[in-house]
Amino acid sequence: MWKSREAILALAVLALLAVIASRFPAFILPGNLARVFTDTSPLIILALGQMVVILTKCIDLSVAANLALCGMIAAMLNGMGVPLPLILLIVLALGAALGAVNGLLVWKVNIPSIVVTLGTMTIYRGVIFLLTDGKWINAHQMTDGFKAFPRTSILGLPVMGWIAILTVIAVAVLVNRTPLGRAFYAVGGNPHAAVYTGISVGRTQFVAFVLSGALAGLAGYLWVARYAVAYVDIAGGFELDVVAACVIGGIAIAGGAGSVTGCLLGALFLGIVKNALPVIGISPFWQMAISGTAILIAIAFNARGQGPKGRIILKQAEHRA
Amino acid sequence: MGILTKALTTAAIATALMTGGAHAETKRIALVVKALGIGFFEAANKGAQEAAKELGDVEIIYTGPTDTTAEGQIEVINSLIAQKVDAIAVSANDTDALVPTLKKAMDRGITVISWDSGVAKEGRLMQLNPSSSSLIGNTIVKLAADHLPEGGDVAFLSATTTSTNQNVWMAEATKVLPNYPGINVVATVYGDDLADKSYRETQGLLQTYPNLKAIIAPTSVGIVAAAQAVTDAGKIGEVNVTGLGLPSEMAGHVKSGASKSFAIWNPIDLGYSATMIAYHLSNGDAKAEPGAEISMGRMGTVKLDENTEGAMADPFTYDASNIDAFSSIF
Numbered sequence: 001m002w003k004s005r006e007a008i009l010a011l012a013v014l015a016l017l018a019v020i021a022s023r024f025p026a027f028i029l030p031g032n033l034a035r036v037f038t039d040t041s042p043l044i045i046l047a048l049g050q051m052v053v054i055l056t057k058c059i060d061l062s063v064a065a066n067l068a069l070c071g072m073i074a075a076m077l078n079g080m081g082v083p084l085p086l087i088l089l090i091v092l093a094l095g096a097a098l099g100a101v102n103g104l105l106v107w108k109v110n111i112p113s114i115v116v117t118l119g120t121m122t123i124y125r126g127v128i129f130l131l132t133d134g135k136w137i138n139a140h141q142m143t144d145g146f147k148a149f150p151r152t153s154i155l156g157l158p159v160m161g162w163i164a165i166l167t168v169i170a171v172a173v174l175v176n177r178t179p180l181g182r183a184f185y186a187v188g189g190n191p192h193a194a195v196y197t198g199i200s201v202g203r204t205q206f207v208a209f210v211l212s213g214a215l216a217g218l219a220g221y222l223w224v225a226r227y228a229v230a231y232v233d234i235a236g237g238f239e240l241d242v243v244a245a246c247v248i249g250g251i252a253i254a255g256g257a258g259s260v261t262g263c264l265l266g267a268l269f270l271g272i273v274k275n276a277l278p279v280i281g282i283s284p285f286w287q288m289a290i291s292g293t294a295i296l297i298a299i300a301f302n303a304r305g306q307g308p309k310g311r312i313i314l315k316q317a318e319h320r321a
Numbered sequence: 322m323g324i325l326t327k328a329l330t331t332a333a334i335a336t337a338l339m340t341g342g343a344h345a346e347t348k349r350i351a352l353v354v355k356a357l358g359i360g361f362f363e364a365a366n367k368g369a370q371e372a373a374k375e376l377g378d379v380e381i382i383y384t385g386p387t388d389t390t391a392e393g394q395i396e397v398i399n400s401l402i403a404q405k406v407d408a409i410a411v412s413a414n415d416t417d418a419l420v421p422t423l424k425k426a427m428d429r430g431i432t433v434i435s436w437d438s439g440v441a442k443e444g445r446l447m448q449l450n451p452s453s454s455s456l457i458g459n460t461i462v463k464l465a466a467d468h469l470p471e472g473g474d475v476a477f478l479s480a481t482t483t484s485t486n487q488n489v490w491m492a493e494a495t496k497v498l499p500n501y502p503g504i505n506v507v508a509t510v511y512g513d514d515l516a517d518k519s520y521r522e523t524q525g526l527l528q529t530y531p532n533l534k535a536i537i538a539p540t541s542v543g544i545v546a547a548a549q550a551v552t553d554a555g556k557i558g559e560v561n562v563t564g565l566g567l568p569s570e571m572a573g574h575v576k577s578g579a580s581k582s583f584a585i586w587n588p589i590d591l592g593y594s595a596t597m598i599a600y601h602l603s604n605g606d607a608k609a610e611p612g613a614e615i616s617m618g619r620m621g622t623v624k625l626d627e628n629t630e631g632a633m634a635d636p637f638t639y640d641a642s643n644i645d646a647f648s649s650i651f
Contacts, residue, residue, distance in 0.1 A: 026528060039521065139549065140573025140648075151553065227516040228549045229570070234516055274518075278510060278525025285482055 005250050008301065009265045013272065020276040027276060034157050040271025041164035042067070042219045044264060046238070047245040048171045049212030051263040054246055055175075055184040056205045057191065057255030058106060058113035063216045064238035065124035066098045068230075070220030072128050075137040075230040078146045087146075091217040098124060099213015103206035113205070121239070128232045139228040150225045160222050167215065172260040174211075184208060188255025245270050248298040269298070347380050350599045351401045352592065353394060353411040354385035355438065360569075361651040362412070365437075365592030369410075372596035375618060379600055382406060391415035395422045402426050408599035411445075412437035420444035432603040436595040439630070446602060446609035447625055449595055451586030453632035457539070457565070458493025460584050460636045462501055464563040465535040468581050472503015473534030476526050478547050478564075480514040480540040490539045507533070512543045519546035527554050538564035544583060548574035568639050568647035575644045587637035588651060594620045594633050 021028045027036075046063050053060045070091040077087050098120070105116040139147070150160035175181035186194040187204045194201055224230045249266025251258030273294055277287045352369045354362035366383040373379040382401070386393020391414045399422060401409055409426055413419050413435055423433045423444040432446060439448035452460075465475050477494075479487045491509065498504060507530050512519025519542060526533060527550070536551070538544035544566040551560050552574070562580045574580045594617040601607040607615040609629050614622045623631035639647060 024529070032528075035524070039524075136570055138545070138570045138573060140576065223517075227520055227546060228573075229516055229545050236515060238517075275521060275525075278522045279529050281529065 006261050013269050016272055023280045036275045038158045038161040039275055040267055041160045042223050043245055043271055044164045044267040045167050045215050045219045046242045047263050047267040048167055049215035050242045050246050051251050051258055052184055053208045053212045054251050055188045055255055056208045057188040058205050060212045061117040061239050062121040063242055064235040065121040066095055066213055066216035067220040068234045069124045069128050070095045070217035071224035072230045074221040075224050078142055084145055091221045092214050095217015096210045096214035099209040103209030107202035107206040137230040147225050147228050150222050168264055185256055244295050347378050348603055349380045349406045350408045350596055351382040351406045353397055355412050355414050356389040357385045357387055361588045364588035364650045368589035368592030369596040372593045376600055389414050391418035398422045408432035408603040410434050410436055410595040410599045413440045416441050432599055434599055442628055448630040450630055450632045451591055452636050454489045455493045456635045457490045459497045461537050461539050461564055462494045462497055464582055465537050466501040466504050468561050469534055474505050474507045474530055474532050475535040475537055476507055477509040478536055478538040478543045479511050482511050487539050514542045516546045519543045520550045523547040523550035533560055535561045541566050545570050548579040552579045568644055572644050572648035575641055582638050582640035584636035584638050590620055
């Protein structure tokens with residue numbers, strides 16, 4: 001059944017491309033598709049982290065703030081002359097640490113994840129302001145190497161796109177081929193049963209948050225280097241796009257169900273819509289409505305695909321009572 | 322602060338106050354800014370000092386709170402009232418909160434004007450705006466037209482569809498378009514003041530309009546994102562990005578050539594003009610009433626509207642020749 005849902009989504013993506021091509025043929029040239037994929041890379045990377053968190057029945061609303069904070073720190077480190085490989089390691093570690101804060105609060109203090117991450121979302125944005133006094137770091141304050149890395153083209157696709165592909169593969173292996181990956185599904189699918197099989201629910205959720213945080217940290221560097229600017233509000237509201245990509249991709253918000261392919265397709269769907277709307281000459285006043293409708297339709301499809309509800313087997317007993 | 326420094330400061334202030342009394346003919350004009358240590362206001366102070374030098378009998382007291390709060394400004398203004406300065410020119414942290422204190426100042430015969438960020442009408446004699454919507458609208462079109470002698474296609478990249486400022490500026494720009502023959506506005510897109518959306522919208526423009534010659538972005542987020550998108554598309558020299566931005570944010574893009582020029586108000590001119598106006602009002606050789614024209618030295622005159630507000634000048638144009646001097650200021 002999973003396969004067929006992803007097939008439907010893949011068809012939807014192709015149909016979308018066909019509609020766009022009918023109005024703006026140049027959109028589906030290979031070079032442009034590579035550009036769209038690269039543009040969607042941060043969304044893909046964050047959506048994969050979010051997927052793992054959602055699988056464990058949690059949600060991470062702090063990803064965009066985490067991205068902004070790590071991006072700002074990356075830009076500041078660059079200004080201090082720290083070499084790029086070290087910056088990459090630091091943003092990964094910092095992102096993971098910020099994710100760990102979420103994870104610990106969910107695991108040890110038992111606060112619902114939506115509350116925890118709403119709180120840390122504001123805190124992380126606040127920290128950027130404290131670090132910078134609201135000042136921007138601009139293109140000319142970043143070294144050329146810092147800005148060039150995500151743009152460097154390998155086999156026609158910029159490094160940023162390759163990083164997204166590598167992340168997809170790594171998360172796919174993690175989720176499908178390791179005990180930890182199965183634990184994510186078990187914890188979200190049936191927490192009580194997971195405990196009986198010896199899986200610590202809280203610990204698994206913690207690991208999911210750390211993973212999501214680390215990916216957000218990585219995306220933070222990519223974002224800042226690509227747009228060549230860092231300030232408090234970068235990627236404002238992006239967490240909602242990330243959650244939307246997961247939902248479109250068929251990741252069950254109740255946890256325990258979803259696939260990497262679905263998540264990838266969900267992110268691509270949103271990414272294509274975002275990139276296509278400016279070129280097919282639709283009034284900007286309609287753009288948000290169109291994005292919203294696409295999300296609702298996708299979710300309606302997914303809800304239908306949830307399968308039949310449980311049967312009431314004691315109807316008679318119910319009547320008697 | 323050690324005791325010695327404190328004692329010395331007290332002595333210094335006392336001396337300053339006494340000498341202030343001695344030179345009664347010297348006008349003491351206080352330039353109250355939103356907060357100390359902000360490049361924009363330091364530059365305004367530079368302009369005020371220039372005006373003081375030109376006028377001769379003026380002493381500038383450059384002051385403000387350490388953070389951008391209305392309470393801090395009220396404290397500063399109270400101490401200026403106690404010092405009996407001749408005029409206060411304030412860029413306010415709050416439109417209404419400063420009014421009672423400023424009224425008190427006016428009751429004591431102090432000339433009060435606001436500049437940059439204004440206060441409510443009853444709290445000042447006049448407000449000096451850096452520019453006006455119609456001047457801004459004209460400037461952004463002119464910036465594009467100046468580099469397009471033969472005309473060509475241009476597009477607007479705005480903030481959100483509901484941003485009041487940007488919409489007014491673009492409406493004013495559209496009004497003056499007939500004065501710029503050959504300039505053909507092909508599209509208006511909205512980047513929502515998000516770097517990524519502005520970048521994407523710019524890419525969309527570059528694809529949809531291969532003959533596009535200029536992008537006008539009257540928003541500081543949009544202009545930077547558009548310049549980056551044009552750079553990444555390898556279209557430097559083909560497509561000129563212009564509009565309103567800050568020199569510190571645009572320095573790199575002006576140097577790369579992605580933006581030939583852009584505009585924003587000049588804080589030096591603003592401090593200069595505010596000082597000139599405060600001086601004339603305080604001297605009584607000008608009156609702040611609707612329709613009045615007040616001289617601003619080298620900046621010409623300012624005409625007050627029915628709200629006793631006036632616009633200083635066209636936004637100031639920044640390009641490769643002056644970007645370095647200003648990028649360190651704001």
